[in-house]
Amino acid sequence: MKKDYSQYFKKPSLQEAQKRGKEDIQILHDAFHIPSEMIHIGQHKFYYIRTYGCQANERDSEILSGMLEMMSYEATDVMEQADVILLNTCAIRENAEMKVLGKIGDIKHLKRQNPDLIVGVCGCMAQEEEVVSRLLEKYPHIDLIFGTHNLHRLPELLKEAMFSKERVVEVWSKEGDIIENLPSVRAHGTKAWVNIMYGCDKFCTYCIVPYTRGKQRSRLVEDVLEEVRELQEKGYKEVTLLGQNVNAYGKDFETPLSFAYLLEQVAKTGIDRVRFTTSHPWDFSEDMIDTIARYDNVMPYIHLPVQSGNNDILKLMGRKYSRESYLELFHKIKERIPHCAISTDIIVGFPNETKQQFEDTLSLYDICEYDIAYTFIYTPRDGTPAAKMEDNISLEEKQRRLYQLNDLVNEKSKKANEHFVGQTIKVLVDGISKNDDEMLCGYSEHNKLINFKGNKDHIGQIVRVKITQAKTWTLDGEEVES
Ligand code: 5AD
Ligand code: SF4
Numbered sequence: 001m002k003k004d005y006s007q008y009f010k011k012p013s014l015q016e017a018q019k020r021g022k023e024d025i026q027i028l029h030d031a032f033h034i035p036s037e038m039i040h041i042g043q044h045k046f047y048y049i050r051t052y053g054c055q056a057n058e059r060d061s062e063i064l065s066g067m068l069e070m071m072s073y074e075a076t077d078v079m080e081q082a083d084v085i086l087l088n089t090c091a092i093r094e095n096a097e098m099k100v101l102g103k104i105g106d107i108k109h110l111k112r113q114n115p116d117l118i119v120g121v122c123g124c125m126a127q128e129e130e131v132v133s134r135l136l137e138k139y140p141h142i143d144l145i146f147g148t149h150n151l152h153r154l155p156e157l158l159k160e161a162m163f164s165k166e167r168v169v170e171v172w173s174k175e176g177d178i179i180e181n182l183p184s185v186r187a188h189g190t191k192a193w194v195n196i197m198y199g200c201d202k203f204c205t206y207c208i209v210p211y212t213r214g215k216q217r218s219r220l221v222e223d224v225l226e227e228v229r230e231l232q233e234k235g236y237k238e239v240t241l242l243g244q245n246v247n248a249y250g251k252d253f254e255t256p257l258s259f260a261y262l263l264e265q266v267a268k269t270g271i272d273r274v275r276f277t278t279s280h281p282w283d284f285s286e287d288m289i290d291t292i293a294r295y296d297n298v299m300p301y302i303h304l305p306v307q308s309g310n311n312d313i314l315k316l317m318g319r320k321y322s323r324e325s326y327l328e329l330f331h332k333i334k335e336r337i338p339h340c341a342i343s344t345d346i347i348v349g350f351p352n353e354t355k356q357q358f359e360d361t362l363s364l365y366d367i368c369e370y371d372i373a374y375t376f377i378y379t380p381r382d383g384t385p386a387a388k389m390e391d392n393i394s395l396e397e398k399q400r401r402l403y404q405l406n407d408l409v410n411e412k413s414k415k416a417n418e419h420f421v422g423q424t425i426k427v428l429v430d431g432i433s434k435n436d437d438e439m440l441c442g443y444s445e446h447n448k449l450i451n452f453k454g455n456k457d458h459i460g461q462i463v464r465v466k467i468t469q470a471k472t473w474t475l476d477g478e479e480v481e482s
Contacts (some may be wrong), residue, residue, distance in 0.1 A: 012127050012385035016173035017211040026177040034155040035245045041071030048082035051089025052100055055242050057123055059193040060151055061088045066183030067154045087123035091208050094379040097125060104139050111141035118161055120144035124212035126171055147171035148213055153178045178217055180369055182256055190460045191238040192231050196224050202246035205318040206249045209380040216252050221262055228269050237428055238273035246276045249285035260287035267295035274298045281321050281329055293337045300337050300445040305345035309364030310357040313350050330368055341371040341446035348405055349378045349398030352392035355381055358401050365408050369417040375410045377402055410472050417470035424480055427465045429458050454479030
């Protein structure tokens, strides 16, 4: 039975988005369709998509591309050439949002030159009521706003925007169903993102994601495996299993399943490389460590965000683990999977973070010697509990802390990279190196970017590279005979 969508034609509400209902999520395998009048609508026309934010957004953009190409549009990298422009936005921090608003400003003159141009804004910013009100008020050249739960509705919404000549806003605040079998045009030919779940129920106090991406919904094991097998048949060498919190995979099923189980099933397909992201330290089970250790094709690299090294701050952040329990997990992983690369995310300047509390983050960093860290200055996000906390730390002080932390991050990254000098390691060749036409580049099993002298015919293959030099962010090397 077809769903009546008219009830959903509305703007978002963060309060609604916060609710977690008991209603069953439906998994629909045939819900996507393209209205007949839209199938040829894009003939001789171009689309341009700009993606901000995380891999979930990258994957969503592949699906947006798939839908647009099914409507006969062709991709372009030149925004000025496009007939449809979509900005797939991120709401995680203020600067992510500022970038998007700047870009929307840039598009204004294009709309003046071509009134038939359709400008759409989707993704996480579209889930925020303040943002949508501001976009509607200040940017009359936006034709279409749709949310993360409305992605599959693009053909209908585009039709509405084109034929009604009205602005179209469709943002469901609460998560929708899981829509399977959406078309997609993948960004790479050898590496692929595979969603295993949507949404997040963790509600860390600083984070907007549980509001913008909704309740946790896991895809069925069969559907994930079918996608991986299909990719493998097409020659893909690597899949990255995606979720905001992959280790909570399957906990939302009536009969719960674990991520370790799914990971093992994916490893058993025999695809060359399996990665996953992101892991929350809270749900990281012994079984998961065991599975990563046992399967050669599960890559020895884990992104394990710690956010802070201080227990009081962790508590205020709602992270539900302590410095001690994090370190215990960290050491367990390193013992069971020697040389496992581990990266992290850290927020500095959480409301009222003292110098001593920040020092605890530095000392934890010193212990863990991460391969890499993504570091951020805290920014309040409307609707989250932390945004209501008063904050007595100046921006200058937060910036100082960020620089100090980044110095340590660089030092430890270089040290972690030096470990590989002299070793021969496996690299999946992505293509020609960005800074040097004569070099190739690709990623090692530990997720290090390797620039190396090698055979161009090997692009797309896994080759052996002898590492000759370590830099802070990358390694140099030379391909050796397999
Ligand atoms: N301010 C700063 N950083 C944030 N992150 C999430 N929310 C915020 C915020 N409000 C960071 C966290 C998370 C990463 C994806 O972004 O470190 O792990
Ligand atoms: Fe940004 Fe988070 Fe949305 Fe990803 S899920 S696009 S990081 S706000």
